Amino acid sequence: MKEPNDVILKTATKAAVVIILAFSIHLFLSGHHNPGGGFIGGLAFVAAVVLLYLVHGIEKVQKNIPVDFKKVAGIGVLISVFTGVGGMISGNPFLNQAFWMVDLPLFGKTEMATAVLFDVGVALAVIGASLTIIISISDDR
Amino acid sequence: METCMSIIIGILFAVGTYLILSKTLLRIILGTSIIGHGVNLLLLTMGGLKKGGPPLLGLNTLTFTDPLPQALILTAIVINFATTALFLVLSYRAYKVLGTDDVEQLRGYNDE
Amino acid sequence: MSWLHLIIALPFLCAILVPFLYQQFNPRIHTGWFILIVPLIIFLGLSSYIPAVSAGKIFYLTLPWIPAYDINLTAYIDGLSLTFALIISGIGFLVIWYSIYYLSRLKEALHNFYIYLLLFMGSMLGLVFSDNIFVLYVFWELTSISSFLLIAYWYEREKSRSGAQKSLLITVFGGLSMLAGFILLSMITDTYSIREMISQAAIIQAHLLFIPAMILILLGAFTKSAQFPFSIWLPDAMEAPTPISAYLHSATMVKAGIYIVARCTTIFGGDPAWFWLVTGIGLITLLYGSINAVRQTDLKALLAYSTISQLGLIMSLLGLGSAALYFQVGSAGTFYAIAIFAAIFHMVNHAVFKGCLFMAVGIIDHELGTRDIRRLGGLMHFMPVSFLMILVGSLSMAGLPPFNGFLSKELFFTSFLNALKMPFFNMETWGIILLIAAWVASVFTFVYCMIIIFKTFLGKKKDHKLKKKAHEAPVGMLIPPLILAALVVAIFFCPNVLAQHLLQPAWEAVLPALAATAPLVIKISPWHGFNTALLLTIGVIAAGTVLYITYEKWRSVYRYYPEALTLNNLYEWMLEKTEAGSRTITNWYMTGLVRDYLVYILGFTILLVGGTAVFFEGLAFDSSRDAAVNVYELVLLIGMVIAALTVLLAKSRLTSVIAVGTLGFMVVFFFVLLRAPDLALTQLVVETVTTVLFLLCLYHLPKLRREKIPLRFKAVNGVVSVAIGLVMTAVALSANSNQLFTSISGYYLDADKLAGAKNIVNAILVDFRGFDTMLEILVLTMAGFGVYTLIKLQLAVRRKENEGTK
Incomplete structure (x- = not known):
């Protein structure tokens, strides 16, 4: 990508990316009770990274985020599968999820659900796969 | 509303089918994309429209719309995205390697 | 035993x-x-x-x-x-x-x-x-x-x-x-x-x-x-x-x-x-x-x-x-x-x-x-x-x-x-x-x-x-x-x-x-x-x-045995004709054109789905349970029709890609209006990313040409498309009008008790129907790897070739 003088864009991006990332994490965490969840959270994260690519160019971003997104996708799928196996260990069918209510010191009465772990896998897989696709395509010159 | 939606679904399917039957790769991809929208709307319509509030139990409503089609559509959207991406790359690769985006010329040899 | x-x-x-x-x-x-x-x-x-x-x-x-x-x-x-x-x-x-x-x-x-x-x-x-x-x-x-x-x-x-x-x-x-x-x-x-x-x-x-x-x-x-x-x-x-x-x-x-x-x-x-x-x-x-x-x-x-x-x-x-x-x-x-x-x-x-x-x-x-x-x-x-x-x-x-x-x-x-x-x-x-x-x-x-x-x-x-x-x-x-x-x-x-x-x-x-x-x-x-x-x-x-x-004297009788009429010749002839016949028939319909195969598939879909609906009297139309239509929705509907038709008639690549994107965003609005917040969010992001992908790929793809399709083909395409549209409309209408049994969605409404979740859609995704989701992300990941290999392997080959020429 060429290097135009786009100071405003770059500055705005810095703020926007932080907001989008925070929002994506919020979407992800609130997914169990409000609109959101692994897919949306993951995709919003992807949107943030894509914005970075658009503004700063691929090489620069890859240097600063040295993550192989193919591995992220693979890890995501593995996490989801293993949470499923977890259900089997406790004698339930594959992919059976469980949840408990736990009293945490700061948060008060909080719900712990294995479904969240599964959702983490989903989110990672979505992030990894989508970014792999986008980076591959934009890399092909 | 359901009747209107049914008609729209029909139009989307017809347009998408016509595009798929054309010869240009890009048109075919756009056609699958449009058919994907048609399918999603069809699923949603099948569950009934505006039967209640959004399927969030935290809201203080008594009735909810059918959540199952929504879950199915969510899956469909993501898969649609994946296949569209793959199809796009496949088609422009084919164009770069073979030098044509005309499906008729991509058919290969007669004795195959 | x-x-x-x-x-x-x-x-x-x-x-x-x-x-x-x-x-x-x-x-x-x-x-x-x-x-x-x-x-x-x-x-x-x-x-x-x-x-x-x-x-x-x-x-x-x-x-x-x-x-x-x-x-x-x-x-x-x-x-x-x-x-x-x-x-x-x-x-x-x-x-x-x-x-x-x-x-x-x-x-x-x-x-x-x-x-x-x-x-x-x-x-x-x-x-x-x-x-x-x-x-x-x-x-x-x-x-x-x-x-x-x-x-x-x-x-x-x-x-x-x-x-x-x-x-x-x-x-x-x-x-x-x-x-x-x-x-x-x-x-x-x-x-x-x-x-x-x-x-x-x-x-x-x-x-x-x-x-x-x-x-x-x-x-x-x-x-x-x-x-x-x-x-x-x-x-x-x-x-x-x-x-x-x-x-x-x-x-x-x-x-x-x-x-x-x-x-x-x-x-x-x-x-x-x-x-x-x-x-x-x-x-x-x-x-x-x-x-x-x-x-x-x-x-x-x-x-x-x-x-x-x-x-x-x-x-x-x-x-x-x-x-x-x-x-x-x-x-x-x-x-x-x-x-x-x-x-x-x-x-x-x-x-x-x-x-x-x-x-x-x-x-x-x-x-x-x-x-x-x-x-x-x-x-x-x-x-x-x-x-x-x-x-x-x-x-x-x-x-x-x-x-x-x-x-x-x-x-x-x-x-x-x-x-x-x-x-x-x-x-x-x-x-x-x-x-x-x-x-x-x-x-x-x-x-x-x-x-x-x-x-x-x-x-x-x-x-x-x-x-x-x-x-x-x-x-x-x-x-x-x-x-x-x-x-x-x-x-x-x-x-x-x-x-x-x-x-x-x-x-x-x-x-x-x-x-x-x-x-x-x-x-x-x-x-x-x-x-x-x-x-x-x-x-x-x-x-x-x-x-x-006296065998030597009468053995010449066998020479009058009609060789051309023997059973073996009949067998050979049948084998040959069967092979030739099947080749002719196969070549007649296996044209090697994807478009023709699609026409067969769609034609059978129309006949099977439409035919079944008519034959078993499944067609029904009953708009009494329909939800009301308000003005926004009507405008959106008309907008969608226009967007779809634009794609069909567009002469440039950019117009058609943007028209499809517009269509997608209108679907987002529909999701909002139809009480599906999760869908709206997902579709919004996906549509954005998809449009970006399309635009990236336009860089590689050629300009749209006017397609030189014979009128006969165009007519067949048109008839098939309209028929598919009609069949789908009929299916949607009949599905809404024939309420044969009550929805199973009632079960999912207990999501809070069963899965500890208040967002039912999410509960279905990660809990009730976890298998779907697991396989779905697998598909997504495979598509990602597919794209990656399609591009990177090609790059590697090209790089090697370049080195070879140097």
């Missing part, structure tokens, strides 16, 4: 061991020595059933296979199946012994040979013991397949391959017809067991499907037993190694058709159609085979035609005997049922003397490198033992004493003479013609038997035409045919031992009803005094001798 099942399974189990044995011991020890044990065990095991079976006992042992469909591995031992099984294992033992000397352990792929052979042995045993029609059919086809493999054993020869193909095509065609026939029978009787079908024979005979079922089953039997006009595969099957010809193509497999006809005699017998089909085809085959055998110059081809004619003989006897069932009970039936006895007796005799003959011819072929009659002659002094075996076998086949063939030939004539007295089936006029045909065929049989003996062993020795020096075969190779030759003589002198222990029970198994009321009391003896049958035999010898001596 019983001992009997184990016996049937034994060849299959041992076949698994063959490769290991071959690998371990070849070429030190010939693999055949290990295999030899298998038929021996089977033979001895089955022999232990003889006393019980000859006392009239019947064994019925069931092992469930697919009980849900009433398909069981039921083994059924009666006289008939035991006789067959003893032939299979007995001849099998001798053939394997013989093959040890016939096939070189250094040059041949012995493991293949013995695996196929064991496969055949097991399936043939299964075939004769099965009671369930489906199990029987499976074994039946397995014998066809193993025969195919064995004929093509020397697969590098063109003739072996075409012979194998021919036999497979014909016998599998017959097998499928037979299956259809059996299924018809099972529809009539509502059972899959042959035994129960037999008990319902009266119902079957009165049924409308009686004739179709009979013809279909006979097709199976006739193709397998090489009856005219399906006999053409048997001469070509002689490309197989000689042990196989002796075993499959004369002693056992070709008798499977005989077995089926014998088994079904109680079901179909007594009907004029069955009588005339089986007798008529049998007699035609008998004549055709014997007349053609005379003109052969290849010894094995001669034996093949003689096998065809002998099979025809047995078949015609079975047909004659079926007339016994015309009378429901009583000794009048038994009078004609002697033919059935003669058929079984001749079947055993034929297996013995033909096995001996084949092995002897194999020895000549093996030791001299040729089996062409024109090159052979005067071998008597060099191969005395082989001469003896050929002499015994041929004279037995010709029907001369003191060999077993004489006895069954006498019974054959007796049966035809008895048939003259039939007061039904128009036999008053036809009986004498049948007798003459049988007699003429016997004369020709006599002639070709003389040819085998005299042309090969007497006369001048033609050393210059032989590749090898004439000498006798090793002793081990001579023993198996000698055993058979000894049996030929032994059966002549004490036929009643065999008759009492095996043939009588077999006869009773074929005609159980008759056996219960009027049992056959028969005592075979070589001498009956000067009766008509003996006179006929003497006539055969006299006429046959005359014809043989």
Whole structure:
């Protein structure tokens, strides 16, 4: 990508990316009770990274985020599968999820659900796969 | 509303089918994309429209719309995205390697 | 599971061991020595059933296979199946012994040979013991397949391959017809067991499907037993190694058709159609085979035609005997049922003397490198033992004493003479013609038997035409045919031992009803005094001798045989036409154009979905439950239509991509309006990313062209698209109007209690339907990797090429 003088864009991006990332994490965490969840959270994260690519160019971003997104996708799928196996260990069918209510010191009465772990896998897989696709395509010159 | 939606679904399917039957790769991809929208709307319509509030139990409503089609559509959207991406790359690769985006010329040899 | 099942399974189990044995011991020890044990065990095991079976006992042992469909591995031992099984294992033992000397352990792929052979042995045993029609059919086809493999054993020869193909095509065609026939029978009787079908024979005979079922089953039997006009595969099957010809193509497999006809005699017998089909085809085959055998110059081809004619003989006897069932009970039936006895007796005799003959011819072929009659002659002094075996076998086949063939030939004539007295089936006029045909065929049989003996062993020795020096075969190779030759003589002198222990029970198994009321009391003896049958035999010898001596004078008659009209040419012509026809049809619709295939698929979708909706009256329209439409929604709807049409008409790539993006965002608005916040969020992000992807790819893709599509294609496309749209609209409307059952979504509304989640959609995704989601992200990841490999591998190749050019 060429290097135009786009100071405003770059500055705005810095703020926007932080907001989008925070929002994506919020979407992800609130997914169990409000609109959101692994897919949306993951995709919003992807949107943030894509914005970075658009503004700063691929090489620069890859240097600063040295993550192989193919591995992220693979890890995501593995996490989801293993949470499923977890259900089997406790004698339930594959992919059976469980949840408990736990009293945490700061948060008060909080719900712990294995479904969240599964959702983490989903989110990672979505992030990894989508970014792999986008980076591959934009890399092909 | 359901009747209107049914008609729209029909139009989307017809347009998408016509595009798929054309010869240009890009048109075919756009056609699958449009058919994907048609399918999603069809699923949603099948569950009934505006039967209640959004399927969030935290809201203080008594009735909810059918959540199952929504879950199915969510899956469909993501898969649609994946296949569209793959199809796009496949088609422009084919164009770069073979030098044509005309499906008729991509058919290969007669004795195959 | 019983001992009997184990016996049937034994060849299959041992076949698994063959490769290991071959690998371990070849070429030190010939693999055949290990295999030899298998038929021996089977033979001895089955022999232990003889006393019980000859006392009239019947064994019925069931092992469930697919009980849900009433398909069981039921083994059924009666006289008939035991006789067959003893032939299979007995001849099998001798053939394997013989093959040890016939096939070189250094040059041949012995493991293949013995695996196929064991496969055949097991399936043939299964075939004769099965009671369930489906199990029987499976074994039946397995014998066809193993025969195919064995004929093509020397697969590098063109003739072996075409012979194998021919036999497979014909016998599998017959097998499928037979299956259809059996299924018809099972529809009539509502059972899959042959035994129960037999008990319902009266119902079957009165049924409308009686004739179709009979013809279909006979097709199976006739193709397998090489009856005219399906006999053409048997001469070509002689490309197989000689042990196989002796075993499959004369002693056992070709008798499977005989077995089926014998088994079904109680079901179909007594009907004029069955009588005339089986007798008529049998007699035609008998004549055709014997007349053609005379003109052969290849010894094995001669034996093949003689096998065809002998099979025809047995078949015609079975047909004659079926007339016994015309009378429901009583000794009048038994009078004609002697033919059935003669058929079984001749079947055993034929297996013995033909096995001996084949092995002897194999020895000549093996030791001299040729089996062409024109090159052979005067071998008597060099191969005395082989001469003896050929002499015994041929004279037995010709029907001369003191060999077993004489006895069954006498019974054959007796049966035809008895048939003259039939007061039904128009036999008053036809009986004498049948007798003459049988007699003429016997004369020709006599002639070709003389040819085998005299042309090969007497006369001048033609050393210059032989590749090898004439000498006798090793002793081990001579023993198996000698055993058979000894049996030929032994059966002549004490036929009643065999008759009492095996043939009588077999006869009773074929005609159980008759056996219960009027049992056959028969005592075979070589001498009956000067009766008509003996006179006929003497006539055969006299006429046959005359014809043989004058053979050189009348052989030119065969030149008038119309070569272009032979069955083989017909077969070739049909094969060619079928191939050409199927190629034409396939090329007509397989155009190689994706668009055409899509039109087929969509066309069928329209017909199936639309047709089903109309046919089952599923179409409905009821807008009373519809939600109200407000202005925003109406505007959105119109916007969507416009966006869709823009894509259709757009001339530039950018316009169409943006139009599709717009459509996507309008769908987002719909999701918002229709109370689907999760969907709206996801669709929003996905649509953005997708549009970005499209724009990235536009960089690589060419500009849109005006498509030059013929108007006819455009019209078809348009019609198909509109039809699809209409069908989908109809489906959507009908789905909303037909509320056949209440939605299952109520269950998911308890998400909070069941999964601890307040967002039901999310709960469904990660909890209730986690499998969907798991596989979905798998798809997504695979698509990601697909894109990555498509691009990166290409890059790597290009980089390498660039380096190469530098």
